[in-house]
Each structure stands twice: as C-alpha cells, then as structure tokens.
Amino acid sequence: SHIPWVLDIPQDSTPDGPIGTLRGHVARANPQAKTMIEALTTSREDVKSTVLEDEVMVLFNGPVHHYVTPKFYKDTKPSTGKVVSTWNYSAVQVYGTATVFFDSKSPILEEFLSKQLDDLARIGEEQIMGFTGEEGKKTPWKVSEAPESYVQLLKKAIIGVQIEVERMEGKFKMSQELGEGDREGTVEGFRALGTEEGEQIARTIEVRAAVKKEKDGK
Known part of the structure; x- marks a missing residue:
C-alpha cells in the first residue's frame, strides 16, 4: 500500500535512544488494514491489544530511479558485448513495532486521526x-x-497506524558495481538526456562511486 507518513523525532534523541515514530492512516477497506485488524482480533489471548506481534517493514523509495541502457557502457559493450540492461534505484527499509488504532468507538482513534x-x-x-x-x-x-x-x-472509513522505528536499512543501486569506464559512460549518458531526472541520477552515481572508493580505500 502507498500511504503518506508523518515522522516524529524525539527532541532528546541520542545515538542509543529512540529513532523516531511513523504515523499513518489506511482505508479500512484496504486488504492490509483488514489483515492487521484480523491479526489483532483473532487467536490472541489479549484481545484488547492493539500492538502487532510481528515486526513490520515500511519501504521508502528514493526520489529518482531509471532504466539503464547497455548503450551507456562505453568499455564493456564494444569490447565483449556481454552487457544487459538494468535499473538504478535507491530505497530505505524501516523496521519497527506497529500499533493499530481501529476501534471506531475509542476516543484514542479519534484523537489519533484528528492529529494525523x-x-x-x-x-x-x-x-x-x-x-x-x-x-x-x-x-x-x-x-x-x-x-x-x-x-x-x-x-x-480509515484506521490509524503508528510504528516505533527500531532499525533502518538503506540500499543504493546506482551503477557503483560497474568499472570506471562503464560508470563514466553511464553518467555521461544520463546527463545527455537533458532532463532533471537524468541529472539527478548522474549526480547520485558520482556520489555513490566516491563512497565506494572511500570504503574500498582507493
């Protein structure tokens, strides 16, 4: 499901303290909403609990992603032809414990949704x-x-979801796996598109390449 989130960050945040809280709302008719409510109302000793037992994951996609043509690979394509198309993207996975507010008779739900x-x-x-x-x-x-x-x-027609963030994982696939020549060709190719998205992809490739070089000690 694609839903908007509000992030609350603790004012006294410390490296070892809470990361933050995500707040969102979902349509009751949404299949995921139905699944969460079912998990909280069936086969549970504490039928009044609103906290899901299993860890949840929220995926945030990066601002830009793009198809990558093998034509950009100026070293490998002309020398061996052993190239295939791919897709560049970035994403962050947020994991935590979810509290679901779904009882329409509860003032807590009204308070949560009003603020949200x-x-x-x-x-x-x-x-x-x-x-x-x-x-x-x-x-x-x-x-x-x-x-x-x-x-x-x-x-x-909606329910509330609040997630206490416990850990986060990030993933960049921005041509950092390529050799220098192919990567340079990819940067040049995206810039040649003359679009804002192409320029953003090109800059991100350069940044991630620099990070990889530093990590590799080169």
Missing part, C-alpha cells in the same frame, strides 16, 4: 505547496474548513 489529518494537511499546504500566509503567499487550507460531519464520515 491536521499534521498531513499542514505539511502538505505549508511545506509542499508553500502556502504559509506570509510575504504575500496564500494561506494554508486546514481540515477545520471542511464540514465537521463530512470529516467524521471520512474518519469512519
């Missing part, structure tokens, strides 16, 4: 759209501007 929707609207309006109401900019839209009855109707 308000925070998402604020982030979207101010940080993404730039509607801060300052220096001549438009004022941000707020959930409170919608009819209360309409908002309550929508809330009935």
Whole structure:
C-alpha cells in the first residue's frame, strides 16, 4: 500500500535512544488494514491489544530511479558485448513495532486521526505547496474548513497506524558495481538526456562511486 507518513523525532534523541515514530492512516477497506485488524482480533489471548506481534517493514523509495541502457557502457559493450540492461534505484527499509488504532468507538482513534489529518494537511499546504500566509503567499487550507460531519464520515472509513522505528536499512543501486569506464559512460549518458531526472541520477552515481572508493580505500 502507498500511504503518506508523518515522522516524529524525539527532541532528546541520542545515538542509543529512540529513532523516531511513523504515523499513518489506511482505508479500512484496504486488504492490509483488514489483515492487521484480523491479526489483532483473532487467536490472541489479549484481545484488547492493539500492538502487532510481528515486526513490520515500511519501504521508502528514493526520489529518482531509471532504466539503464547497455548503450551507456562505453568499455564493456564494444569490447565483449556481454552487457544487459538494468535499473538504478535507491530505497530505505524501516523496521519497527506497529500499533493499530481501529476501534471506531475509542476516543484514542479519534484523537489519533484528528492529529494525523491536521499534521498531513499542514505539511502538505505549508511545506509542499508553500502556502504559509506570509510575504504575500496564500494561506494554508486546514481540515477545520471542511464540514465537521463530512470529516467524521471520512474518519469512519480509515484506521490509524503508528510504528516505533527500531532499525533502518538503506540500499543504493546506482551503477557503483560497474568499472570506471562503464560508470563514466553511464553518467555521461544520463546527463545527455537533458532532463532533471537524468541529472539527478548522474549526480547520485558520482556520489555513490566516491563512497565506494572511500570504503574500498582507493
């Protein structure tokens, strides 16, 4: 499922302390929502528990990803032809313990969803759209501007999910496995596309190559 998340970072965060908390909401009709609710309401001694027993994983894709043509490999393709196409990408996997708020009669669910929707609207309006109401900019839209009855109707169709982040793993596949000549050809090829996405991929390849060289002690 693709859903928006809000990240809460502890103010007194330390290297050995909590990493942070992810807050999200999912439609009740979503198959994953149904699976989580079922896991919490069947075959459990503590039927009132809202914490999933199994660890959960949330996947965040990097801002850019792209098909890579073998035509970019200026060393290997002309010398041996032993090349295939691939895909460059980056991703972060976040693991943790999930609490699911799904009891429509619970005031905790109402409190969670109200804060979640308000925070998402604020982030979207101010940080993404730039509607801060300052220096001549438009004022941000707020959930409170919608009819209360309409908002309550929508809330009935969603549940809340909160994840205490316990560990994270990152993965870059940005041509760092290539030889220097093929990698340079890939950078040149993406820059030649003349697109913002191509330029971002090219820069990321250069950064990851530098990281690999440093790690290898070269």
